[in-house]
Amino acid sequence: xxxxxxxxxxxxxTYYNIYNKLQGWSNSPLTDKGISDANDAGEKLANIKFxxxxxxxxxxAQQTAQTILNLNQASSIKQGRSTPFFREEFYGxxxxxxxxxxxxxxxxxxxxxTFKQIVAKYSIGKAKxxxxxxxxxxxxxxxxxxxxxxxxxxxxxxxNQNLHNGDNVLLISHxxxxxxxxxxxxxxxxxxxxRPSNGSVTKMILTDQNVEVEFYNH
Numbered sequence: 001x002x003x004x005x006x007x008x009x010x011x012x013x014t015y016y017n018i019y020n021k022l023q024g025w026s027n028s029p030l031t032d033k034g035i036s037d038a039n040d041a042g043e044k045l046a047n048i049k050f051x052x053x054x055x056x057x058x059x060x061a062q063q064t065a066q067t068i069l070n071l072n073q074a075s076s077i078k079q080g081r082s083t084p085f086f087r088e089e090f091y092g093x094x095x096x097x098x099x100x101x102x103x104x105x106x107x108x109x110x111x112x113x114t115f116k117q118i119v120a121k122y123s124i125g126k127a128k129x130x131x132x133x134x135x136x137x138x139x140x141x142x143x144x145x146x147x148x149x150x151x152x153x154x155x156x157x158x159x160n161q162n163l164h165n166g167d168n169v170l171l172i173s174h175x176x177x178x179x180x181x182x183x184x185x186x187x188x189x190x191x192x193x194x195r196p197s198n199g200s201v202t203k204m205i206l207t208d209q210n211v212e213v214e215f216y217n218h
Contacts, residue, residue, distance in 0.1 A: 001165075001207055001208050002158075002163070002164070002165045002207065002208060003165055003166060003205055003206070003207050004157065004158075004163055004165075004166075004167055004168075004169055004205070004206040004207075005166070005167065005168045005169065005203065005204075005205060005206075006157075006169050006171050006203065006204040006205070006206050006211075007045060007048060007050075007168060007169070007170050007171065007201055007202075007203055008171045008172075008173055008178065008181070008201070008202040008203070008204060009041050009045075009064060009065075009068065009170070009171070009172050009173070009199065009200070009201055009202075010172075010173065010174060010175055010178055010196050010197065010198055010199065010200050010202075011030075011034070011037075011038070011056075011058075011060040011061045011063075011064040011172055011173075011174060011198065011199075012030045012031075012033070012034030012035060012036070012037035012038040012041075012060065012063070012064050012067075012198050012199050013030065013031050013033045013034035013037055013198040013199075014027075014028045014029060014030055014031060014034055014060050015028040015029060015031055016028040016096070017031075017034075017198065018031060019098075020098055020099050020100065021096050021097065021098060021099065022091045022094050022095060022096065022097050022098075022099050022102050023088065023095075023096070024087070024088040024089050024090045024091040024095055024174075024176075025058070025087055025088065025090045025091075025095065026091075026095040026096050027058050027059055027060055028060070029059075029060070030060055030063055030064070033198075034060070034064075034198060034199075035063075035067070036199075037064075037197075037198040037199030038063065038064040038067035038068060038199060039067060039071065040199050041064070041067075041068055041199040041200075041201060042067050042068040042069075042070070042071030042072065043071060044201055044218075045068055045071075045072065045170070045201065046071050046072055046073050046074070047073060047074050048072070048074060048075075048168050048170075049074040049075050049168060050069075050072065050074075050075040050077050050168050050169060050170045051075075051077075051162065051163055051164070051167035051168060051169060052077060052081065052157075052160060052162065052163060052167075052169050052170075053065060053068075053069060053077050053079070053080035053081065053169065053170035053171070053172075054080055054081045054082075054083060054086060054153070054156070054157060054169065054170070054171050054172070055080040055081070055082055055083075055086065055170075055171065055172035055173070056082070056083070056084070056086040056087045056088065056172060056173055056174060057082040057083060057084050057086075057087065058087060058088070058174075061082075061086070061172040061173065061174070062080065062082055062172075064172050064199070065079075065080035065170065065172040066079065066080070068170060068172070069170070077170075080170065080172065083153060083156060084149070085149055085150060085152045085153030085156060086150070086153045086171065086172075086173050086174075086177070087149075087174070087177075088173075088174035088175070088176055088177055089128060089140075089141055089146055089174075089176050089177065089180070090139070090140060090141040090146075091131065091140050092131070092132070092135040092137060092138070092139030092140030092141070093135045093136055093137050093139060093140065094106075094131060094134075094135065094140065099115070100114070102131065103115040103118065103127070103131075105134045106118070106127065106130040106131040106133070106134040107127070107130055109130075109133075109134075110122075110130060115127060116193050118130060119192060119193065120193070123183060124176070124179055124180050124183045124192065125143035125180070125183065126143070128140070128141060128142050128143040128146055129142045129143050132145075146180070147180075147184075150177070150180075154206060154211065157169060157171075157206060158206065158208065169206075175195050175196055175198075178196045178200075178202060178216075178217075179192050179195065179196065181202075181204070181211070181213075182202075182213065182216055184211075185204065185210075185211045185212065185213050186213040186216065189213065189216075190216050190217075194217075196216070196217040197217060200217045200218060201217075201218045202215065202216045202217060202218070203215050203218075
């Protein structure tokens, strides 16, 4: 069985993060702090020898990936492989909407008017389903659609014939995606009411069939 060490980094802070807006497939630039977040992650990972690197194809993820790779002293990887498979959840009509307002519209009909309450009573997956229901265009991804896409990202890494047992791979992704991964792969190990920090590092072990979490939000 091949085991790949996945170092998953949340992109640096963006303006939409500051403004408390849903930011899935839409994008906003890294702030000065966001650039610093990426640099901090790069310094943490500077001595990890990466055999490859992947990132969401959003510019906030690409810029974070490039910063980390530029600071890396152990790898010959110059650029990450961008793919839509590792994008954040698609929020459809609610892209760019104030987060509290969007989750109220999604959750209030079910008696849970905040994201935290939706997750506490149901799950992060159910929050996706509720938002798709609330979307007047029904373009937002539900949980099944989201995981169908993300699983293709994991399969893309597994299919990389240049990777060998024990190799390290860098992956740049997003806040809700990290929460979704923890809900699916880490069980009750972490408090998912706390969002992962921008620039934080999470380590997962990717095997032929499974994903295991070694640590989260460091």
